[in-house]
Amino acid sequence: MTTTDTAAASDPSPTALEEAVTSTDPNTLSRVWGFGGMTSVLLGAIAGLLVGFERLDLASADVFSSADEMFQFWSAHRVALVLLGVLPALMGLATTVVPRQCGGSLLFPRAAALACWTWLIGAGMTIAGFLADGGLGTPGGAGQRQATALTLMGLLLVIGGLLLASVCVMTTIVSGRAAGTGLRDLPFTAWTTLVAATIWTGMLPVLAANTVLAYVDLRGRPALWFGAEDAIWEQLSWMFTHPAVYVLALPVIGIALDVLARATGITQSNRDVLLVATAAFGFLSFGAFAQTFFDTPGTPVREEALSVVAAFAIVPVALAILGGVADTLRRGASNLGSKPPAEAVVALVAVLLVVVGTVIGAVHAIAPLDLLGTAVEGANFTFVVGAAILGVGAGFHHWGDDIVGPGARPGLFLLGGLALALGVVLSSATDLISGLLDQNDFTGVTIAAAGNPDSGVDALNLVSMLGSLAVVAGLVVWMIAGALHTATAQSARGATVQEKGAA
């Protein structure tokens, strides 16, 4: 036996799991963030589908045994999509794509790995808390207190992980970019990620403050107020509604601008306008002030001038961004050919959904229409978060060869993306109409809790449920496409290693 043979036998190459756990490589971290995030998105979509089934017949509880249980799944749907799904998936892209766009490498890679695993453990605790009859409280107070405490603790770890990752990415952009590269020179994905991460580091700590208050009040004795079972979700819900959800869409706009620029071979004209518009979009997304739970009696924060003006101001900003996208497409249409890249199509749909979402957000802020708390809020959420999911998918597909390796499946990706987009439009459009007919955002399992018993929303709820089904189907197709892509890339890597060994 030669010395080389001995060394090879005693030092086997690490398994995929060992590599994932011990690695500080941005690509590996990106895969963990991305896989974990998209799995959570799928779980959240399934929870939403179950809630949709239950809404079909509000006269009886078919899927869930009580309104409390339905509420747990309804809130799990939103938490899984935002904090466990889209945000981490965006972080996965930011970890690997942004440093490259900045011409450097990810700073503080060990801190980035710590952030990733902290988030993953926190996500596991949060999901376990929901499944153990905890979650973020229940209207009837019938949940398990210990499980609720577990959910809150998991949520704190999730927030901590996302914050640490945001700091790593922001420092990379500000301090680690190549010499001579100004912030104005950055590609749009890096720029929008910088703006979004700034907003995240402003909003997530406030969410952590809410969570700590609820946790401290919940533990050890009857809760006074903050930790009361029926009050926890109300305190945290601002993170999952207008305007805070818009910040999820911001990096997606950057991804779309970069993807479309690549697809058309055209650089955006009025680049500075787009930089300012995307920054304004980010700052108008700051939603930590809109905590309805702490409203002063008689002056609801959602009806304050600041809130209403911000809701309307973001619409022209979104339209300006859409104008930039349209201009790029107009000038580069001849380069797209008859079969434009799948990610360009999906990214374009994502931008359109973001714009529609902002318009719905503005409409629901009009006080005389009395739409606050109705299903219009759900429609706004679905449009914006659906757009974010589409954009994240487009990003992973666009840079997939860099992150995973060659072997992308554009056909499957496009099929899944179109199913997802169709589902988002069906689900949120019908929720929009239901909301205009006075159906509540959280309908409960009784007609009385649904809002207006005579509103006749049953047929709309059926269409909405079919939309949720299409969303789940689209996500499953994406997961299959991702698995096939990974398998192809791994076999290609294995073949390369074998060829080198033979040589």
Add this chain to the structure above:
Amino acid sequence: MASTVPAAPTRPRTLVIASAFGTGSVLMYFGGLFALYFSIRADALAWGSQWYPEGAIQLVPGGMNMATLAMSAITMAWAVQAVLNDDRVHAMIAMALTAVLGIAMVNQTVFYFMDIGLPIDASEAATMLYVIVGSHLVMVAVGVLWLGMLLLRTLGGQDTNRHRDLVSAAALYWYAAVAVYSVIWVGIYIAK
């Protein structure tokens, strides 16, 4: 012929920038807590409710803590200046003093809260008081641990540019801790 050695490229102050972002997050956390505290307090007072029971919050312990932390801000600035001047002895003394003052503040606060006679579940005000002051204690404790590690590095003889950045980063965090306490002092201990 005299050769000119090109100047080494200035290293971006990544540690200081990362510390600024991290400290900004911590400030937003306290900003959230303060916003809720003052908002709920204003509502309670507007409705004529009692916020804290008469005499429950004393001025002296808060004042002593503020004075302690104010002194620690001065010693922290001394440490930064000493490291910039490559003065290891003064840097070690200043960092040790800052850490000791931080520990003293934690000790005073714990002693006061053992003696306060205001249980955490007495009212919403008491719950918020414990959460805000407790969170600040954690912030100071993290700062003390950070200073302890820096002290060990200084004792080990490291006084490189990177170490200067480490001290500046820790100083930024420490000043933020002092600033947060000044809000606690005015908003809770004085205004009650």
